[in-house]
Amino acid sequence: xxxxxxxxxxxxxxxxxxxxxxxxxxxxxxxxxxxxxxxxxxxxxxxxxxxxxxxxxxxxxxxxxxxxxxxxxxxxxxxxxxxxxxxxxxxxxxxxxxxxxxxxxxxxxxxxxxxxxxxxxxxxxxxxxxxxxxxxxxxxxxxxxxxxxxxxxxxxxxxxxxxxxxxxxxxxxxxxxxxxxxxxxxxxxxxxxxxxxxxxxxxxxxxxxxxxxxxxxxxxxxxxxxxxxxxxxxxxxxxxxxxxxxxxxxxxxxxxxxxxxxxxxxxxxxxxxxxxxxxxxxxxx
Amino acid sequence: xxxxxxxxxxxxxxxxxxxxxxxxxxxxxxxxxxxxxxxxxxxxxxxxxxxxxxxxxxxxxxxxxxxxxxxxxxxxxxxxxxxxxxxxxxxxxxxxxxxxxxxxxxxxxxxxxxxxxxxxxxxxxxxxxxxxxxxxxxxxxxxxxxxxxxxxxxxxxxxxxxxxxxxxxxxxxxxxxxxxxxxxxxxxxxxxxxxxxxxxxxxxxxxxxxxxxxxxxxxxxxxxxxxxxxxxxxxxxxxxxxxxxxxxxxxxxxxxxxxxxxxxxxxxxxxxxxxxxxxxxxxxxxxxxxxxxxx
Numbered sequence: 001x002x003x004x005x006x007x008x009x010x011x012x013x014x015x016x017x018x019x020x021x022x023x024x025x026x027x028x029x030x031x032x033x034x035x036x037x038x039x040x041x042x043x044x045x046x047x048x049x050x051x052x053x054x055x056x057x058x059x060x061x062x063x064x065x066x067x068x069x070x071x072x073x074x075x076x077x078x079x080x081x082x083x084x085x086x087x088x089x090x091x092x093x094x095x096x097x098x099x100x101x102x103x104x105x106x107x108x109x110x111x112x113x114x115x116x117x118x119x120x121x122x123x124x125x126x127x128x129x130x131x132x133x134x135x136x137x138x139x140x141x142x143x144x145x146x147x148x149x150x151x152x153x154x155x156x157x158x159x160x161x162x163x164x165x166x167x168x169x170x171x172x173x174x175x176x177x178x179x180x181x182x183x184x185x186x187x188x189x190x191x192x193x194x195x196x197x198x199x200x201x202x203x204x205x206x207x208x209x210x211x212x213x214x215x216x217x218x219x220x221x222x223x224x225x226x227x228x229x230x231x232x233x234x235x236x237x238x239x240x241x242x243x244x245x246x247x248x249x250x251x252x253x254x255x256x257x258x259x260x261x262x263x264x265x266x267x268x269x270x271x272x273x274x275x276x277x278x279x280x281x282x283x284x285x
Numbered sequence: 286x287x288x289x290x291x292x293x294x295x296x297x298x299x300x301x302x303x304x305x306x307x308x309x310x311x312x313x314x315x316x317x318x319x320x321x322x323x324x325x326x327x328x329x330x331x332x333x334x335x336x337x338x339x340x341x342x343x344x345x346x347x348x349x350x351x352x353x354x355x356x357x358x359x360x361x362x363x364x365x366x367x368x369x370x371x372x373x374x375x376x377x378x379x380x381x382x383x384x385x386x387x388x389x390x391x392x393x394x395x396x397x398x399x400x401x402x403x404x405x406x407x408x409x410x411x412x413x414x415x416x417x418x419x420x421x422x423x424x425x426x427x428x429x430x431x432x433x434x435x436x437x438x439x440x441x442x443x444x445x446x447x448x449x450x451x452x453x454x455x456x457x458x459x460x461x462x463x464x465x466x467x468x469x470x471x472x473x474x475x476x477x478x479x480x481x482x483x484x485x486x487x488x489x490x491x492x493x494x495x496x497x498x499x500x501x502x503x504x505x506x507x508x509x510x511x512x513x514x515x516x517x518x519x520x521x522x523x524x525x526x527x528x529x530x531x532x533x534x535x536x537x538x539x540x541x542x543x544x545x546x547x548x549x550x551x552x553x554x555x556x557x558x559x560x561x562x563x564x565x566x567x568x569x570x571x572x573x574x575x576x577x578x579x580x
């Protein structure tokens with residue numbers, strides 16, 4: 001199977017204002033980029049997260065918050081079928097990406113993961129050069145032309161706000177970069193395959209405050225062209241960066257549940273559920 | 286000083302001593318044979334034919350050792366590495382694969398004389414080949430294949446899950462991930478496995494005595510390129526006494542006037558051969574790793 005990668009666009013500004021035909025909302029209605037319907041994940045026979053139905057709107061940042069073990073990362077990983085890799089993990093319910101069920105019959109996980117990227121908790125660049133890290137995805141999807149590859153790498157590094165720091169020597173080993181730079185490299189690597197959605201699993205938890213700030217600034221520019229879902233332990237971060245927030249908790253039955261979701265401002269100032277109010281006020285978790 | 290500090294220093298000293306002891310034993314072996322072979326070991330010794338009257342050389346035996354090494358690696362490396370990839374990445378965890386792993390470890394530790402007797406029955410008798418380099422290589426394959434496959438599997442399993450999921454999350458397929466990320470990262474471990482089995486091939490005598498033969502060849506005609514001719518040194522069907530078997534034989538029979546010198550110089554050659562093989566394998570491994578990691 002070969003996937004053609006569209007030629008890179010002229011510049012960053014055009015990239016950021018690129019229209020997205022698939023998700024132009026109908027008059028007055030807002031369209032969900034991602035929607036889960038009764039999503040549950042089992043590890044073996046144990047139910048880890050139960051019956052999650054939520055919506056992620058296009059070109060926004062949605063934060064998943066909640067105490068440790070509430071299943072927010074598990075839900076995140078089921079949005080690009082990374083749970084498929086865990087032996088014994090079983091996903092039920094539906095995950096709709098632009099209305100199409102990514103767990104539907106005949107849908108290949110490889111195709112889903114190309115449209116939905118993931119940035120992990122610990123920066124995990126490959127032990128290759130900076131260039132090869134960013135070129136990795138496009139190469140695997142069949143891009144061979146050296147000039148086009150160079151353009152994609154430059155575009156992606158520009159978008160990830162890393163270009164100015166590394167443009168002098170793209171042949172440098174990625175592992176020689178600082179932790180914050182490595183994480184932005186991983187973001188550039190994800191952008192290079194031109195996904196619709198980027199999932200981030202606590203992307204700043206191993207970074208210092210300055211590096212964290214740079215990533216948060218970056219998220220604000222990226223959301224113009226990408227739908228972003230971020231799992232975070234840091235309530236201030238969720239309040240600072242996200243447009244919508246989903247709050248999960250661990251029930252008495254040790255099963256993770258979605259308590260409520262809504263615009264971030266509302267979740268933090270006037271939540272509907274007492275549990276949410278207690279959590280955002282720092283009374284537990 | 287508190288007790289914990291004393292314990293810490295003691296542990297450090299003990300570990301240093303253990304490390305030094307290993308290096309010292311290795312250095313002593315190399316030094317002993319190099320010193321003992323001064324005056325014997327020379328380029329002409331390495332390439333000349335053996336002789337009972339004069340000092341002679343070990344040319345044909347050195348050739349056979351290298352020939353059997355290469356032939357055995359040609360059989361075991363592709364099969365062992367592919368088998369290891371299968372066991373690590375594709376095989377389901379079930380009683381059958383558990384049994385396979387158990388058998389792999391069992392076979393790779395069977396005494397080599399047993400393998401030799403089995404090889405005699407199978408590759409010499411049943412096939413009517415007689416003593417051949419191929420028979421010797423196949424006998425060596427019996428315990429090197431499971432060893433290499435097991436070590437490859439372990440090297441692949443040791444690759445961090447982070448790198449693997451990083452590749453899969455970009456939409457790479459499983460095979461692309463294995464080929465471009467997992468395998469390159471596992472290469473140092475796989476090379477260690479190849480070096481380990483290479484050392485066993487160079488050093489093996491018992492398994493080869495009854496499979497590739499014990500007859501000391503007098504002269505090889507390297508211009509005879511007929512691979513079906515058992516007299517051609519290039520043919521897998523030529524009887525192939527290796528250097529290790531020769532050293533064993535010299536000491537067992539004690540023929541000729543220069544037995545001691547020839548045995549010492551042959552041993553020095555074996556040690557150096559293993560060293561050269563080790564360095565070459567690691568160098569090739571690094572080269573391959575760079576090629577696999579690139580485009």
